[in-house]
Amino acid sequence: MTTDSQLVGRAQSGDQDAFAELLRRHSDAVFRLALSILGQGFAAEAEDIAQEVFLKVHRTLPTFRGDAEVGSWIYRIAFNQAVNWKTRARYRKPHLNDASLADAATSQAGPDVLAETGERDRFLAECIETLPEVYQSALRLHYWLGASMAEVAALLDVPENTAKSYLHRARPLLDVMLRQKGYSYV
Amino acid sequence: MSDIDELLRRSMAAPVPRLSPDFHRSVSRKLQRKSRSSTRILLAGYAGVSMIVSIVLMRNQGLGWLPIAALTLGPLAALALVQKSARRVR
Numbered sequence: 001m002t003t004d005s006q007l008v009g010r011a012q013s014g015d016q017d018a019f020a021e022l023l024r025r026h027s028d029a030v031f032r033l034a035l036s037i038l039g040q041g042f043a044a045e046a047e048d049i050a051q052e053v054f055l056k057v058h059r060t061l062p063t064f065r066g067d068a069e070v071g072s073w074i075y076r077i078a079f080n081q082a083v084n085w086k087t088r089a090r091y092r093k094p095h096l097n098d099a100s101l102a103d104a105a106t107s108q109a110g111p112d113v114l115a116e117t118g119e120r121d122r123f124l125a126e127c128i129e130t131l132p133e134v135y136q137s138a139l140r141l142h143y144w145l146g147a148s149m150a151e152v153a154a155l156l157d158v159p160e161n162t163a164k165s166y167l168h169r170a171r172p173l174l175d176v177m178l179r180q181k182g183y184s185y186v
Numbered sequence: 187m188s189d190i191d192e193l194l195r196r197s198m199a200a201p202v203p204r205l206s207p208d209f210h211r212s213v214s215r216k217l218q219r220k221s222r223s224s225t226r227i228l229l230a231g232y233a234g235v236s237m238i239v240s241i242v243l244m245r246n247q248g249l250g251w252l253p254i255a256a257l258t259l260g261p262l263a264a265l266a267l268v269q270k271s272a273r274r275v276r
Contacts, residue, residue: 019217023210031205043203050205054213055220121197144198175190 004070012061023054026071030078032147033155036140037082037133049085053078072157083133120183127177131170138166
């Protein structure tokens with residue numbers, strides 16, 4: 001199988017098929033990384049960011065010297081692009097999608113329980129937003145998008161132990177914030 | 187810490203969005219459009235510079251403005267005509 005570096009070499013000499021293959025290999029990961037930074041309810045925006053990332057990769061391809069892994073280079077561009085977008089958007093509230101409305105409508109729990117857990121989940125989401133970007137991204141990648149620690153590490157371009165430490169540090173912080181607010185875990 | 191672990195798992199449980207099926211095609215289309223427009227800019231620049239150079243050279247050879255205009259604009263008009271007729275055929 002052709003390696004990413006070989007594909008980059010071919011793309012640098014104008015082979016559009018090689019670039020298309022790079023796009024095919026990394027598009028899902030870039031999209032997931034963007035989602036993990038923006039959060040739930042921002043799928044369309046994450047897709048726009050993924051497009052921008054690949055246009056930027058194509059534009060800066062001639063300057064890529066191969067000092068880093070191709071994947072790491074692309075994911076770093078994606079991370080910065082998504083964080084910049086988020087900063088510009090100033091934490092706009094996500095829209096409720098149809099699936100979450102349907103979930104709420106078909107839930108078996110009573111209205112008071114729903115209200116309390118809903119409120120707690122909202123507060124938890126707000127707490128997550130206060131954490132450093134890498135913690136937020138690691139949490140969403142792992143708990144929402146179901147990424148393994150190896151995948152989290154690859155996408156955030158850090159060793160696996162560092163990715164694990166992001167979760168180890170984030171969880172007690174969230175725990176303290178929830179307890180201070182008086183929320184239980186039932 | 188398993189409590190918070192479980193809570194995070196539960197509160198973040200939501201459908202995972204997927205990339206739209208035409209994502210790759212749309213990126214390729216944008217790239218093509220971009221490369222087409224940069225080629226157009228390059229060609230227009232080249233045409234502009236060569237036009238100026240030929241006008242200066244023709245003027246230095248003592249040609250009047252009328253033949254210079256005819257020699258410069260004539261090919262452009264011919265090109266426009268060819269393009270127009272090709273579009274009509276299509």
